[in-house]
Amino acid sequence: MDNKNIRVLVVDDENHMRDAIRKALENAGLESDEAQDGKSALEMMRQCHYRVIITNRNLPELDGEALMEEALALFPETIVILTGSGSIQSVVEAIRKGAYDYLPKPFQIDELILRVEKGIAEQRLKLKIRKPDADMDVEGGYHFSSLVGSSAAMQAIYKRIGIVANKTSTILIEGETGTGKELIAKAIHYNSNRKDQPLVSVNCGAIPSNLLEDELFGHVKGAFTGALQNRIGRFEQANHGTLFLDEVSSMPMDLQVKLLRVLQEREFQRVGSIATVKVDVRIVAATNGDLLAAVEKGEFRSDLYYRLNVIPINIPPLRERRDDITALTRHFIRKFCVEQKVPIKKISDEAIQCLASYDWPGNVRQLENAVEMAVTLSDDRELLDINDFPIACRTLKTAEPVSEIEFPDDGVNFNTVVSDLEKRLILQSLEVARGNKKKAATLLRLKRTTFVEKLRRMGVDPEDCADSMMEEDYAQEA
Ligand SMILES: Nc1ncnc2c1ncn2[C@@H]1O[C@H](COP(=O)(O)OP(=O)(O)OP(=O)(O)O)[C@@H](O)[C@H]1O
Ligand SMILES: [Mg+2]
Known part of the structure; x- marks a missing residue:
């Protein structure tokens, strides 16, 4: 198990206890920080993202359970292991409130490490399941094999993903709607050494601009009416992983400044707080409009554009890589037949030719939907023909239509x-x-x-x- 980048916070007022736990964690390949009371632990939690917290229940200042509540409000998947003493009833109550485990003192350090490791493994699975397309392939199946198409344009994209996946450079993916920007962002993440860390997506176009800052950076209790708890934002959730900023062109100007700062300094403040939070996040941004044109129109900051566009990946529309249409069509036929538990259907040559000559304004997504419709409506017929597809793509587009002919008085030959x-x-x-x-x-x-x-x-x-x-x-x- 790769525990790199997972930090543990150990909170205990007994020095020898903290020492012993820290050494054992170190042997298990886990980095840790220590605090001797609840208040300083809370400060540390606000500065750094801890995936695991081991805390004594009885602490000076702020007790272990109050600390746990804060930790879970910041990051609901935090693994909190309580140690110390308590009645069975209070322990049951703590577990109900979200403690991962409880170890009464004295305990074997090895036993504690085992539980930490088990917790991390479960947390990892939870974070993966929470990823946007969990239904597709939980075990990181977004290898290049999930990307279909062998046109020269796609080959160049595969090559680029291979070169940049393991770097931290910011990537800007540009492509019309439905060209596969999100799929490529996933391929980058799941082929990088961050693949066991979270991939967090934010659709900057779908979140009202007044809520976007909170969404990205989180807030502290009392930052605004209704901010009853501290809450961490997407940047912190993505710590050590990848943050996918979709529709980045929709980001309001004031937030563009803040994003620029995070890209430069790798740090930011939660809404309502002056404390600086440091993060290690790889940014992949996407846009379906021409971002440079937005810069020229003054709608997007040019300094941010250059910060985002370190490694550009341009996905051409499907009509400019027609070579991929056949392979994609066959791929989707297979996919939907498997999904619908019917034998894999074939497709007529005529249908393939029509699909390959159609312009697909909605790109791969539109083709995928058309194939789903064809597979579904063809019932138990084994051969799909062009009439199974939407009317728009049924005609074979060849040359331009005959331009109007002018007839001079003496006619034409x-x-x-x-x-x-x-x-x-x-x-x-x-x-x-x-x-x-x-x-x-x-x-x-x-x-x-x-x-x-x-x-x-x-x-x-x-x-x-x-x-x-x-x-x-x-x-x-x-
Ligand atoms: N090269 C490809 N191989 C296989 N499937 C693909 C490919 N490109 C796109 N798809 C599929 O097409 C659909 C649309 O892709 P995706 O959501 O990544 O596009 P997008 O560019 O993010 O679109 P939008 O701009 O509308 O958000 C998805 O179901 C995706 O799996
Ligand atoms: Mg998308």
């Missing part, structure tokens, strides 16, 4: 107009298929031999637009 249009169709299909003749031929629903013959008649040497590697790739996919 039918054969010339038709052969012009034919040329345009052929050239545009080659462009869409990036020179791949087989693919271009399918886009026009022609046999490859017919297509090649037409090219020859146009005076184009078919060898000039050969791209054998792409052709093989396509043949394998089809």
Whole structure:
């Protein structure tokens, strides 16, 4: 178990007890701090995030249970282990209030360490389950294998994730809606050495701006009407892990200043407090608008933009990486068939071609929804055809529609107009298929031999637009 970055706070008024616990924790690879009374422990808790607190119940100033309540208000997943004496009833009551465990004194230090380790393991699981898409893959399945697509653009993204995952550099993911920004943020986190620490997401666009500061930085009791307890914010929850700031372009100006400061100093204050809190958080931000354009319009601070945009990851829209559409379609068919417990369905070539030629304004999410609809409504039919998909993507988009023809008084030459249009169709299909003749031929629903013959008649040497590697790739996919 990797206990790096997990800090334990040991609170006891007996020096020898604290010493013994600290040494044992150290042997177990856990870092700790010590306090000899409740008040200084509370101060320390407000400065640093402790995942585990071992405290004597009877303490000068503030007792162990009051300390526990504060700790749980700051971070509900804190593992609090109480030590000392008490009636069975009071112990039961303490556990009911959220203590993880209770060890009456005298106890074996080894026994204490065992319980700490068990607590940490359970806490880790809880933090993972709380992550946004817990239903997808609890055991950190967001390896690159969860990202589908082998277009040049996606390959470049995989490479970049591989290089930056283990660094702390801030990452800015830009991409239209539904292109996979959140999925990529997860891939970064779960492929980093922070993967056992929390990944915390904040959608800056979904939280009213007056609540966003509280959400990010937390508050202390009495900071405003209704602040009855101390509460830690997302930054502290993400300590040692990753904070995903989604829709960062929606962040109000005054908060942009505060965020800039955290990025520079790695510290901040909770609302209503002057005490500085230090955090070790890796920031991944995302935006579906052009952030630089927002900077130019004066809606986003340029200094913050440059602080966020240390490592940019741009996800092109699906229509600019059509090569991925087939693989994604097959991936989603498999996914929904497994989910719906039906045998894996096949899809007709015609349907694949139509989907690959559609523009997908909602990108991968829209494709995913379209496939879900097709799989669901096709009932027990094994072959999906294009009529199973939403009407919008049913037509095969090839060349531009025929532009309006002007008829001069003396008319047009039918054969010339038709052969012009034919040329345009052929050239545009080659462009869409990036020179791949087989693919271009399918886009026009022609046999490859017919297509090649037409090219020859146009005076184009078919060898000039050969791209054998792409052709093989396509043949394998089809
Ligand atoms: N490369 C991919 N491989 C597999 N699934 C993907 C890929 N990209 C996106 N998806 C899926 O598409 C859906 C949308 O992705 P995601 O939520 O990450 O997009 P987004 O860019 O954050 O969208 P928005 O801007 O609307 O928040 C998700 O279900 C995600 O799993
Ligand atoms: Mg998103």
